Amino acid sequence: MYKVIGLAFDGCQATGLTSPFDVFNVVNSIWKQTRGEDDTLYECQLASRDGGWVSCSNGMRIMADVSFAQMPEADLIVIPGIHHLDVRSLLKRLAQLDEETQWLSQYIQRGIPIAANCSGVFLLGDAGGLVGKRATTAWWLGKAFSSRYPAVEHCPDTMLVNDQGAYTSGSMTANLGAMLALVEQQVGRHLAQSAARNMLIDAAQSTASPYIFMQESSDHQDSLVLAIESQLQRDVSHKLCLQTLASGHGVSVRTLSRRFKAANGISVADYQQQLRFEQTKLLLETTSLSLEQVVERVGYASPSSLRRLFQKALGESPSHYRKRVQQKGAH
Template structure:
């Protein structure tokens, strides 16, 4: 069985009675039978692969994060090339990449580097993937200035493009309405802002990458690595995606960004009483105060406190306290060599086995694994 991604080649071969297909490093030989005479078709493999190349368009705009643009362009462009070069194999490029902007104008990235697109988004009639990079500057300013781009994102989605957004670029994607009633993720630090702006999106900020009906979102910062690798796998298969990741030394084992998140982000609300409770818990995370005592201390019933806390923070006071303790434990694992038995006492836990289970459930790593990965010493 021969994998023939080219529809043209498949259609041609379907109309020919052939005895064998011989695949070499640089050619495909088709031996056909026609009235006892043999006819050979020779197809150069590079030409074959070029004819099946997919197109990736990255959409540029002022205050975009440069690395989310140039990094993704490189990874897609070298899929099927880097691994082959290392192993002295014939290259088989999979993607044609292009950088687009409004009217093809140069744009200033958030690091003050100017990038020159090679096409205007208005002139892009087809692309397999449209990638929206991270907003590296002020989100509200960028959303205001990029209004003319929305119609083109929707236009390309209608003609079959997979739409993908990285990090805070998901805000721009959400502005199109294409995320309404869909699952999405974004940078964990901007999850509360995203929820308040787009309540009809099923936001899952713990996820590194989400996909819902060919609309892709990635989490914070460098999650374009995970997003790009997943898209390469979708279009080219697991082997090429794996080879590309290995040749570029990319960590593609990440499925959650919870390990990087901070519980302090849950303060983007207007309930001052709940803010006071949060402050109390942050200062007294080792305390054995019960929920009833905590509610009484802040002049409300336990039931009212839980309801208001959940409305403001999306989690209960108990879950918030647990998140604070885990976060403090992470900091101690990152910055100290404190024995685990002492460390768990320092953050309000007593049983090492139950703490270890909870820590691994939250971060995906055991405390020992976390210390090895993140300890600064």
């Protein structure tokens, strides 16, 4: 039997605990069904400072099974995300989780695998569990992560990283993939794949590149430009009209263009083209849509114009790019 301990603390994201536990519960059910026995593969418990009630960020209250002082045996520790409004509030909350950090460090010293999700990866980093390893986190926290943990190889373009027992994920769905990766490693691929089919989980590693571009381009405080960026991101296929865009935000075309260029270093039109290009790459990487369907969804004039753009930007055709990236992801 494998023992899974979820780390619970005030302000944690409940999904970061309940979803992994659901995965292990499904694995248990499949295991029992296929063996015809009442064996349990995974036993899941929650641990908190005092073993009492914990208030999650969504208002849910959960009761821990054990306290830190009991130091339960574990084959895996699960760290949920930490509720925060911005990087400053996240760092402030981390400073208040010193007991959690010390508790985690003891399991790190024992070599126990630890899975951390989104902002929870920072807690694993503070506990020393990522030194000399590769890791990922939520895309909007990438710069803060790299700055805080220079001894960690940040993988910003990847949603799920497994390096020497440190499973880090940059999204809720990737966190489920991390659990399935652990199941595959511990009890075999067949059981992991059965659980993935049962829960409709795509356990394939995915990219975060379009979101990274948005993070980099939004590293400013101009409220007008942020609103324009948000509008463009919601519908990359929308035909751009600067006059309509400016009027909708109560400014002139000249003011909009000047402030956008000052904030991002590129024009509104170039920004939209970058959004479209990144969205196109994502669709080629993660779907089986035809080139014509991709063109229609993203808003390019024609397949031939997209081919010319890819050849100019990447030196290859869209079909070659799709084949190359998908082959790379299969290894």
